[in-house]
Amino acid sequence: MFKILAFTGVLLATACSSLATDKPGYTVIKQFNLPPELAETSGLYCPDQNSLYTINDSGNKPVIYQLNLLGAIQQQVEIDAKNRDWESLTGDEQNFYIGDIGNNNGKRKVVEIYVFDKKPGNTSISRTLKVSYLYNAINKNEYLNHDFDAEAFVSVDDKLVLFSKSWKSNNLHIYELNKTDLSQKVAPVVTVEGLPGIVTGVDYNKLTREYVLVGYSLHGLGSFSPFIAKMDRRYNLLASYPLVGFNQVEGVCVSPNGEVWISQESSFFSTQKLAKLFLR
Incomplete structure (x- = not known):
């Protein structure tokens, strides 16, 4: 069950910058420091204009956190599932989809997506989608030197679109997954060149398609060196900035009114952050 948290002293604990800053292709509207519980925030999902959801990655509790628009934790639910390497969070009208899809060392034969019903009080997953990659020879994969890792997927209509984290080639492989098939072996539907790095987060803007x-x-x-990029519905790269x-930017989501939010994991040179952007 979701538990309301008393986040005392939020105005003191949450650092905020509201001065809009123009950059090529986008404007930073606001940014906030996230609480210590979200030092390893990895996915971001914003189904409405009033709240956001995030998760932590490997080694952390299997919890979905609901945030307000200041980055403060409002609610949390612990899922009856293992967090081996949670990396992405998305959803549709009925379900959350939690991507236990991290595979830095390349040795996972199967990655998992947990389907979790949004109904209040639920803590149990509805089903687990087991996904394996065609052509993945795990005995040849080296740590941070292969193309069978992923940290980003998004629900679009009746499918889940998964974006690779291609350490070796730096070419983005895109997979389309079925939301109901419990076992899937997938090949890329397209490979995209020209991005300035590996992909760690994705969302779909319904207003701009x-x-x-x-x-x-x-x-x-x-x-x-983080970046933000846009692709059209057919996966053509439009721009990157x-x-x-x-x-270490790890998550992105687009609210129904077109607001773009990004999340940053704590790293050696920075703290965990949440920011709102206007993407031109």
Whole structure:
């Protein structure tokens, strides 16, 4: 069951910058420091204009956190499932979809997506989708040097669209998954070149019919060059822009009114953040 948290002193604990800052292709409207519980925030989902949802990645509790628009935790629910490497969160009218899809070392034969009914008081998953990649030879994969990792997927109509985290080639592989098949072996429907790094988050803007992606290039321990990008519905890359002033950006979501939110994980050179952007 969701539990209301007393987040005392939120005005003191939450750092906020509301001064709009123009960058090429976008404007940073506001940004906030997230609470310590979300140091490893990894996915972001905003189904309405009043709240956001996020998760932490591997080694953390299997919890979905609901945030207000200041980045403060409002509610949380612990799921009856294991958090092996939760990396992405999306949803539709009925369900959350939690992506236990992280695979940095390339040794997972199967990754999992937990389907969780949004009904109040629920803590049990409805079903688990087990997904394996065609052509994935795990005995040949090396840590951070293969294309069978992922941190980003999104619900679009009757499918889940999964975006690879391609460490080796830096070419984005896109997969379309069925929401109901319990066992799926998938091949890319398209491969996209030209992104400035690996993809860590994605959402679909229904108003513009475009995908919004975030990710980064990794230069060393704690040194990231993050970006935000747009694709059309047919997965053609439209534009990408560096996210100046950010670091390990892990999540993105687009609210029904077109507001773009991004989340940043805590890293060596930065703290966990939430920011609202206007993407031109």
